Amino acid sequence: MAAPRLTATASQTIGPFWHLIEHAEMADLLRFGATGEAITVTGTITDGAGQPVADAAVEIWQSSPPVSDSFPAYGRARTDTAGRFEFRTLKPGPVPGLGNAQQAPHLAVTIMARGILRGLTTRLYFQGEPLNDTDPVLSLIDDPAQRATLLARPAGPGAWTLDIRLQGENETVFMDI
Amino acid sequence: MTVDAAGFRPLQPRTQPPNDSPEYGSTRLRHPARPALRIPQSVTETTGPVLSPKHFPPMPDLTMLTGQAAMGERIIVRGRVVDEDNRPVPSTIIEIWQANAAGRYDHPGDTHDAPLDPNFHGEGRVFSDEDGWYQFTTIKPGAYPWGNHHNAWRPNHIHYSLFGTGFAQRLITQMYFPGDPLLPLDPIFLATPDAAARNRLIASFDIEATQPAWALGYRFDFVLRGRNATPMENT
């Protein structure tokens, strides 16, 4: 493979003042009228001392259901003073993977904040999905406790929640994509 | 069989800042202790959101928010969005935010004792054209103090958010100005180990972009990750 002619621009932190581009409606992926299985996805982000990360930008992206005029498949939310974020979206279905692999339903998640120089990428899966057992990404994680850091749990009808720990005990599995 | 978009090549070593960067104090409790898990790229990573002008109208002039001119040194910033193979990335959104000329953000979390400007908010938004070119007009942001260490000041900078064509191309960065004496003292700028990569975050003065009797011009190009030559195959 030929060496690239240019080098990708270096990332820098999103900083504490990114809310100038926040636009709260971006956390609602149903705002353009998408129909389907509506869910809320919430979570809490904590740091290595267990303290809430109150100034983070959380982004989700999903390849299922596909992007359409009524469904952006992408959302952005802030964390509040308790480190909590919330999205409204459609429940994803299975996603094609490499070869014959089917990926379990998932959301891509990126966390950006003051003190994070390059956005931290992870995935949110849904507890109890049969495809979780054969998902090609979850299968890379041997330790069940680490795998569990990616599994959102039910939090009421149509509601899912996942706690994200940036560092330390129960540290979320972050991914190099 | 379906053929997905090609995956992205790995980033070049030392050209991105490590999240464990002790000189930048806020990284201490916010960097994962375990190395990131390398995962195969799938459609989740090789495709990405498309933010269109229909829902995100362009805001290419940050200086005329109210119809009255914002205070400060008016500047024009222009450049290209390309990938590592120097191919233009067309029609992609660039989100922009910054402090005002006095070094103050119009943000409730900014407690710096410097004046707000009623005619400046500090948010902009442009889209690259079919050849990857973008341009906007703003005022040069001021330096501002922060609590990282004794007498810490951020160099003048503008914040950017780009998406490109795949979620793995997402880029959040900051653009600096040539000759800023604060750059060699700034732990955020210095966090990128490779000096050449770091220095590419500094815009260059651009006499061609400068408009007579109106505004100085600066040039700043964004380079997003390149794709592999061969698409991945799903059978």
Ligand SMILES: [Fe+2]
């Ligand atoms: Fe800033």
